[in-house]
Every structure is written in C-alpha cells, then in structure tokens.
Amino acid sequence: MRPFGYVSAPDVATAVRVVSTEPNAKFLGGGTNLVDLMREGVERPDTLVDVTGLPLTAIEELPGGGVRIGALVRNARLAADPLIRSRYPVLSRALLSGASAQLRNVATVGGNLVQRTRCPYFYDHASACNKREPGAGCDAIGGVNRNHAVLGASEHCIATHPSDMAVALAALDAVVELESVRGTRRVPLLDLHRLPGETPHVETVLTADELITAVELPHLPVAAASHYRKVRDRASYAFALVSVAAALHVREGVVTDVRLALGGVAAKPWRAHQAERVLLGAEATEEVFLRAADAELAAATGLPDNTFKIELARRTIVATLQELLTDGSAA
Amino acid sequence: MRVNVTVNGEARSADDVWEGESLLYVLRERLGLPGAKNACEQGECGSCTVYLDDVPVCACLVAAGQVQDREVRTVEGLADGETLDPVQEAFVQAGAVQCGFCTPGLVVAAHDLLRRSPSPDDPEIREALAGNLCRCTGYEKILDAVRLAAAKRGA
Ligand SMILES: Cc1cc2nc3c(=O)[nH]c(=O)nc-3n(C[C@H](O)[C@H](O)[C@H](O)COP(=O)(O)OP(=O)(O)OC[C@H]3O[C@@H](n4cnc5c(N)ncnc54)[C@H](O)[C@@H]3O)c2cc1C
Ligand code: SF4
Ligand code: FES
Ligand code: FES
Numbered sequence: 001m002r003p004f005g006y007v008s009a010p011d012v013a014t015a016v017r018v019v020s021t022e023p024n025a026k027f028l029g030g031g032t033n034l035v036d037l038m039r040e041g042v043e044r045p046d047t048l049v050d051v052t053g054l055p056l057t058a059i060e061e062l063p064g065g066g067v068r069i070g071a072l073v074r075n076a077r078l079a080a081d082p083l084i085r086s087r088y089p090v091l092s093r094a095l096l097s098g099a100s101a102q103l104r105n106v107a108t109v110g111g112n113l114v115q116r117t118r119c120p121y122f123y124d125h126a127s128a129c130n131k132r133e134p135g136a137g138c139d140a141i142g143g144v145n146r147n148h149a150v151l152g153a154s155e156h157c158i159a160t161h162p163s164d165m166a167v168a169l170a171a172l173d174a175v176v177e178l179e180s181v182r183g184t185r186r187v188p189l190l191d192l193h194r195l196p197g198e199t200p201h202v203e204t205v206l207t208a209d210e211l212i213t214a215v216e217l218p219h220l221p222v223a224a225a226s227h228y229r230k231v232r233d234r235a236s237y238a239f240a241l242v243s244v245a246a247a248l249h250v251r252e253g254v255v256t257d258v259r260l261a262l263g264g265v266a267a268k269p270w271r272a273h274q275a276e277r278v279l280l281g282a283e284a285t286e287e288v289f290l291r292a293a294d295a296e297l298a299a300a301t302g303l304p305d306n307t308f309k310i311e312l313a314r315r316t317i318v319a320t321l322q323e324l325l326t327d328g329s330a331a
Numbered sequence: 332m333r334v335n336v337t338v339n340g341e342a343r344s345a346d347d348v349w350e351g352e353s354l355l356y357v358l359r360e361r362l363g364l365p366g367a368k369n370a371c372e373q374g375e376c377g378s379c380t381v382y383l384d385d386v387p388v389c390a391c392l393v394a395a396g397q398v399q400d401r402e403v404r405t406v407e408g409l410a411d412g413e414t415l416d417p418v419q420e421a422f423v424q425a426g427a428v429q430c431g432f433c434t435p436g437l438v439v440a441a442h443d444l445l446r447r448s449p450s451p452d453d454p455e456i457r458e459a460l461a462g463n464l465c466r467c468t469g470y471e472k473i474l475d476a477v478r479l480a481a482a483k484r485g486a
Pocket of ligand 4: 433
C-alpha cells in the first residue's frame, strides 16, 4: 500500500472541510471495503479522514413514524435494532444476509451504501476495466460474467452493486442526507447510485467531498410485512446472484400496497416500479405475480454466463411475494 | 504515529506505526501476539478474528489508526493463566484442530457466540461461524467442539 495521511475527524465540520481541502482525500468508515481496495492498489487516496468517531450513531424515531439512522451506525447494530426489526424487517434481514458477523460488526451504513463492485476484473490490475481506468475497456463483457448485471448495464460496464442493505432501502423509499462545506442536501436513495452509461467510474451522485450523515426511512406501514430473499452460490457468506426485497399488503385478495426491489442485477439497487404497477390493485395470485415479474424483466438482457439470472430473478420475485402472502403477514 | 491500545487487559503502545497498517500487523509484528493469523487479508477467512471493544472483528481490515485508545482481546487473552477457556479445551478434546491455522479465529468467534447464546442450535452455530473458513476439518469436528464447549460452560 502506498503512503497516505490519516486524520481522525472530531466533528462533521472538520471531516468535510479536510476532505474538501486535501487533494485526493477519502472518508474512512469501517474500512472493510476501502482498506481492502487500498491494499489491492485499486483505491489510492492521499489522505484518509476517519469518520468513525463522529456522533452519527443514533437510530431515532421521527415524528410521524419514520426512523432516522446515523451514517456511522454499524450494520450489526442496525440489524438488531427493535424498531427496525418490527417496522422494517426487510432491512434487518438484508443486513443479516450480508458478509459475516465480524464484518457486520465493523461495517457502517454510509460505507455500505457506497461500497464498490465485486467484479473480479475491477480488482485485477492485469485486466482492462473502465471503472478502474476510464477508457481501458471491459474484460468482463467477453469474460466470466456470471455475477454481472442484466438490467441497466452498458457496453462500457456490466458490474453490479454488491450491497444487500441498499436493496432493502430502495424498497423502503429511503432518503439519504449528505453534508459538505456547501451545506446539507437530501437525495432519495433511488437517485444516489448511477447506471454506468459511458462513465462507469462515476458510481453515485455524491461529490468527492460529500459525507453521508444519515439515512431516513419514511413511515411505511406496508413494510411491517416485508421480506428479503437472497439467492447465492452457498447458504451463507456470499454475495447475491439475485436478491429480492419486498413488502406487500393484501386486502380481500387484492394488493393494496407493495414495494419491490432487486439486488445483484444492476449497478444500482433496482426498484421494480414496473412490477409494482402491475401488482397494485390486482389480485394477489401467482399468475399476477408472474406477470409483474415479467413486466419488470422485459428490458433485461443477459450474456452467455448470466442469462440464467433473468429467470432466477423472475422466480425469486414470485417466491418472495408468495411467501409474504402465505405466511399471513401481508393480510 | 504512536498507537496506545489496551490488549488483553494490559496498556500497550507501539511507536512509528503507520496508520495504514492493519490491526493484525500491529498485533503480530509489533506487539508479539501471533495468535490471530494472517491468511487472506481480505476479510474472507476470519483467521484474524479478535475482539475490538468487545465485538469480534477481522483485524486484517481494521486500520491501525482506528484502534487508538480502544480495547483489543485476542485469542491469547482468553485463557485464565494456564487454565484454558472452555472453548479452547473443547477444540482440543473434539479434535477440531488439524493444521490449526483457522483455530484462533474460530475460537474467538465461538467464544463470542456462547457469550451471547449459551446453548445455540446448529443453524445458529453455523451462521455465527460462517465468517471463519477452515480448509482441513470439514467443519464437523468444529461443530462438535462448539456443542461440547456449550455443555462445559453450562455444567
Ligand atoms: C469478505 C466480504 C464479504 C462481504 N459480503 C457482503 C455481502 O454479502 N453483502 C453485502 O451487502 N456486503 C458484503 N460485504 C461488503 C461490506 O458490506 C462492506 O465492505 C461494508 O458495508 C462497507 O462499509 P465500511 O463502513 O466498512 O466502509 P469503508 O470500507 O470504510 O468505505 C467504503 C467506501 O465508502 C466511503 N464512505 C464510508 N463512509 C462514508 C460516509 N459516511 N459518507 C461518504 N462516503 C463514505 C469510503 O470513502 C469508501 O469509498 C462483504 C465484504 C467482505 C470483505
Ligand atoms: S464490468 Fe465494470 S467493473 Fe467489471 S471489468 Fe467491466 S468495467 Fe470493470
Ligand atoms: S486474514 Fe483477516 S479475514 Fe482472512
Ligand atoms: S484446521 Fe487447517 S484450516 Fe482449519
């Protein structure tokens, strides 16, 4: 690893000031992604601004029934929080399906949101990767791409976003709060990550000096009946091939409210608006669930190694909705 | 920088530490505690598991600068003098150790599990140890060891 400076920020104002004035500085959260990428030489910051000492560790109920989560809350603590478990079980389950206990104890909400792809070519300096080196090409497209995107990809990059937590947050209409020397702004989670287009190295709408300070969840009664289903190559401790975050409310056999998001399929957590449109007001039957999945996946395209994901996503959507329907929580 | 950190109940310090070093490096190379193992350095294998402020973490992904004034407990700090912790004893008795590389990390992870959940069922054990990879044992003896340790602690 090359040398770099290190600052432990005592408060938010200092953190954002140092990152905006030092050239090539980065925030350091739990380090579970950044330290790894620095060791691999993929990330090469000159200064690290450690934000784990900032007082952004509260999980608070908002007036009106929402919840505000500080960006430095560790993943393990968020998953275990009683408020989250009862009102937004999908979030708790998504977190627990990710990484390992040791890593969840350290990983922060902010770091989790902007963690980088696990595309192996991105890590490997011998390969061409537009994300690591803009303009270099993309070795994944003609290479091994079993884990890559089937929605929203471009001819420049087919990487997926690896976060499970973000998929749940996408389903929950979360809002992300950002702070910089220019002030505070709020961005819907769904607008935080960008699709690759011609600039796969630009992954979010964050500017380099913006700190994530909090995530807010709205009051969302439908989320009390919500679930996260993650399909992967082994039962635990692997990234998603496909995952589904769903919340469902059914009355007299009709879908009265629904939220649906997909993971493992795109460069961002994928909110399934098309599927939701089919579901809302329709009968809660397997046939309708299938039609909804097909509507969402109509635009999906696969490569030889990952075309299976489209059918897998279709089945996982249906299975997750069925589960919510039959375990009685959706009624 | 100088890092001050409490390790296994003792105030320790190390000089000329580069903030980008890992906690694992500080423990093994600067403080003479080779218990936590260095295997993947990517957070994947759990061989480097230690307690940091009482929660298990992968020491290989914690930057040294981040442990200032905090508390670390390594596998070396689990035994009470010459008396092994029940988890350590159980690993020996169950034959859960082959090459031993994964053992320190597994012992810490199992120790933490049994503190939180004194009589875990098998799925709970599997999930708690999912972040610890072993290339030798096939895990059955490790599960035996955890069940045995739970029984010992309960006894
Ligand atoms: C072996 C392994 C397996 C894993 N498996 C999974 C999995 O199955 N599912 C899953 O979802 N994740 C998985 N992860 C990823 C893990 O969830 C992330 O590494 C973690 O959430 C990142 O959080 P952090 O606080 O450690 O971030 P850091 O590593 O500290 O930072 C990551 C990035 O976020 C930036 N950053 C950090 N905090 C902020 C902030 N407040 N504002 C703005 N930018 C910030 C940093 O500058 C850096 O670019 C795995 C990781 C490993 C090592
Ligand atoms: S898919 Fe994206 S991250 Fe992977 S090699 Fe191609 S450009 Fe790089
Ligand atoms: S050496 Fe730390 S997890 Fe493998
Ligand atoms: S005993 Fe050899 S890796 Fe576990």
